[in-house]
Amino acid sequence: MSSSPAHALHPKEHEAPKVAAEPPPAAAAVREPATVAIIARWYRLNKGRLRAALIGAVSLVAFLVVWHLLTKYRVVFFVRFTNVPSPLDVYNSSTKAMRDPKFLMHVLLSCRRIIFGFALASLIAVPLGLIMGRFKLIHEVVFPVSEVLRPIPAIAWVPMAIMLWPTNEQSIVFITFLGSFFPILVNTLHGMALVDPVLVRAARCLGARETSIFREVYFPASLPHIFTGLTVGMGVAWVSLIAAEMISGQYGIGYFTWEAYSLVQYADIALGMIAIGVLGLTSSLLIRSAGRLAMPWGRT
Amino acid sequence: MSVIEATAAAGRIEVKNFALSYETIDGSVAAVTDTQIYVKPGEFVSIVGPSGCGKSTLLNAVAGFLKPTAGMVTVDGEEVKSPSAERGMVFQQYSLFPWKTVRENVEFGLKMRGMDRSRRERAARTLLGLAGLEAFEKHYPDRLSGGMKQRVGIVRALATGPKVLLLDEPFGALDAQTRVIMQQILTNMWQRLKISVLFVTHDIDEAIFLSDRVYCMTARPGSIKAEIPIPLERPRQQSMMMSSEFLALRRGLMSLIREESLKAMGGEISDQGLQGLNINLHGQSLADVL
Numbered sequence: 001m002s003s004s005p006a007h008a009l010h011p012k013e014h015e016a017p018k019v020a021a022e023p024p025p026a027a028a029a030v031r032e033p034a035t036v037a038i039i040a041r042w043y044r045l046n047k048g049r050l051r052a053a054l055i056g057a058v059s060l061v062a063f064l065v066v067w068h069l070l071t072k073y074r075v076v077f078f079v080r081f082t083n084v085p086s087p088l089d090v091y092n093s094s095t096k097a098m099r100d101p102k103f104l105m106h107v108l109l110s111c112r113r114i115i116f117g118f119a120l121a122s123l124i125a126v127p128l129g130l131i132m133g134r135f136k137l138i139h140e141v142v143f144p145v146s147e148v149l150r151p152i153p154a155i156a157w158v159p160m161a162i163m164l165w166p167t168n169e170q171s172i173v174f175i176t177f178l179g180s181f182f183p184i185l186v187n188t189l190h191g192m193a194l195v196d197p198v199l200v201r202a203a204r205c206l207g208a209r210e211t212s213i214f215r216e217v218y219f220p221a222s223l224p225h226i227f228t229g230l231t232v233g234m235g236v237a238w239v240s241l242i243a244a245e246m247i248s249g250q251y252g253i254g255y256f257t258w259e260a261y262s263l264v265q266y267a268d269i270a271l272g273m274i275a276i277g278v279l280g281l282t283s284s285l286l287i288r289s290a291g292r293l294a295m296p297w298g299r300t
Numbered sequence: 301m302s303v304i305e306a307t308a309a310a311g312r313i314e315v316k317n318f319a320l321s322y323e324t325i326d327g328s329v330a331a332v333t334d335t336q337i338y339v340k341p342g343e344f345v346s347i348v349g350p351s352g353c354g355k356s357t358l359l360n361a362v363a364g365f366l367k368p369t370a371g372m373v374t375v376d377g378e379e380v381k382s383p384s385a386e387r388g389m390v391f392q393q394y395s396l397f398p399w400k401t402v403r404e405n406v407e408f409g410l411k412m413r414g415m416d417r418s419r420r421e422r423a424a425r426t427l428l429g430l431a432g433l434e435a436f437e438k439h440y441p442d443r444l445s446g447g448m449k450q451r452v453g454i455v456r457a458l459a460t461g462p463k464v465l466l467l468d469e470p471f472g473a474l475d476a477q478t479r480v481i482m483q484q485i486l487t488n489m490w491q492r493l494k495i496s497v498l499f500v501t502h503d504i505d506e507a508i509f510l511s512d513r514v515y516c517m518t519a520r521p522g523s524i525k526a527e528i529p530i531p532l533e534r535p536r537q538q539s540m541m542m543s544s545e546f547l548a549l550r551r552g553l554m555s556l557i558r559e560e561s562l563k564a565m566g567g568e569i570s571d572q573g574l575q576g577l578n579i580n581l582h583g584q585s586l587a588d589v590l
Contacts, residue, residue: 196395198391198393198395199395199397201365201383201389201391201395202389202391202395202396202397203397203408203412204365204382204383205363205364205365205383205384205385205387205388205389205457206385206388206408206409206412206456206457206460207384207385207409207412207413207460208408208412209412212412216397216408217397220397220399221399223399295399296440297398297399297400297440297442
């Protein structure tokens with residue numbers, strides 16, 4: 001959404017429902033045409049978004065209906081839906097789980113691992129990327145090592161992590177950290193490489209010295225790419241976390257999902273999957289709104 | 301206003317025995333050779349020349365971004381070694397900081413100098429007022445038109461009270477109407493601040509209209525081919541561009557630059573060839589118009 005149309009829309013968005021909600025007493029005859037005009041205009045301006053929301057809702061309902069039918073008739077057509085839980089089963093088990101402190105503990109533990117692993121990765125990868133982008137020697141020293149380690153998927157680190165760290169919890173956080181570290185580092189480096197040299201020159205002939213240029217030019221100029229890195233890093237952090245929990249965990253939403261399979265609680269498998277999806281979506285929305293707060297000049 | 305008034309009466313630029321060459325795999329390539337120019341305090345001087353002649357290179361050396369291979373650049377007798385806020389610069393690509401509002405952009409130089417927030421805010425407001433931009437102080441640059449952006453660029457460069465203002469084809473990206481207005485604004489500011497200006501352009505009309513003197517450069521490797529005083533009286537009006545005096549200056553500069561442009565193109569098109577074409581444009585032959 002570009003910023004200028006949004007500005008134009010806001011007052012109307014607030015106005016339309018207010019006016020419509022007012023009881024139409026004596027003045028109704030005078031006011032009504034204006035109200036209708038405002039609603040009509042609001043509709044015209046938001047047609048595209050309304051359409052998208054409507055189609056989106058229809059498509060989600062259709063997805064649930066197809067899922068329901070496939071499980072109801074236990075369809076077997078290459079893929080076997082024999083044991084797949086129906087949407088209603090999942091709904092029932094989710095209402096039960098919401099009241100179950102054990103399920104909430106699984107969720108909270110996974111969130112805690114993500115927060116620690118991701119925060120640690122951001123706190124190291126962003127400054128490292130900024131410094132590597134600015135100081136050639138550090139780039140020359142660190143980059144080859146990072147390029148060798150980067151293609152190794154975080155999950156491949158599981159055995160090594162278990163050896164390295166004294167507790168299971170630490171090794172899982174370490175896997176999460178590794179998953180998000182490289183996307184953040186690579187995007188920060190990319191952002192630094194793309195800083196417009198003319199802006200650096202402009203700052204220099206306005207009297208800026210090294211540290212000021214770093215703070216006032218390089219850092220804000222790289223921010224959009226840093227946030228891209230954080231978004232990607234958050235996604236990979238969840239992937240790595242769930243895999244690590246399935247392999248070596250005792251708690252966590254990944255462990256919950258795997259345990260449900262072992263215990264033949266099929267509805268809980270889908271519940272675990274949906275919970276992971278919701279958590280992933282929420283965390284990426286959080287990062288996106290943090291990005292919007294940090295970059296008020298941006299168009300997105 | 302008070303921030304900038306103190307700067308008048310200084311700002312003599314001198315470029316002596318200047319040469320600058322780049323190292324490439326095939327050896328060194330001369331961009332500018334054997335060049336002398338000067339700008340007197342408060343003078344408006346333009347450099348014109350065919351594209352690639354090194355006029356921007358020369359300007360960047362005066363700004364302190366490039367080191368001369370030979371010779372030296374001085375401002376008020378002091379050798380230029382690195383960029384400084386004493387030499388304000390305006391770029392063709394505006395180069396405003398997109399993450400700063402218009403006012404924050406203008407404040408930047410003052411902030412770098414350590415001026416406290418309220419004082420620099422006041423100074424920035426005053427300057428923006430002079431440029432007719434006070435209504436836009438809280439806007440981010442991407443909401444502004446090209447002409448407004450460049451006005452901010454000029455105001456930002458002037459905010460620190462520099463002795464000289466260097467402009468590198470500042471209006472090259474603007475449409476013709478906006479360019480005329482910007483030229484007027486620049487002239488007004490220059491006359492008010494009595495600052496020395498070194499202006500690089502490829503637009504001959506612009507150079508004549510704005511300047512006290514114009515240097516014409518040769519094709520690469522660039523050097524000064526001619527120095528043309530512009531005796532047109534001030535204040536200058538747009539209508540003067542039709543005067544016979546202006547047109548004579550224009551014709552002179554045109555022919556100088558045409559020679560160099562043809563050289564730069566490897567002399568593929570001969571002058572005779574062009575004259576032989578003899579196409580009529582509004583009663584003038586193509587060769588005359590060119």
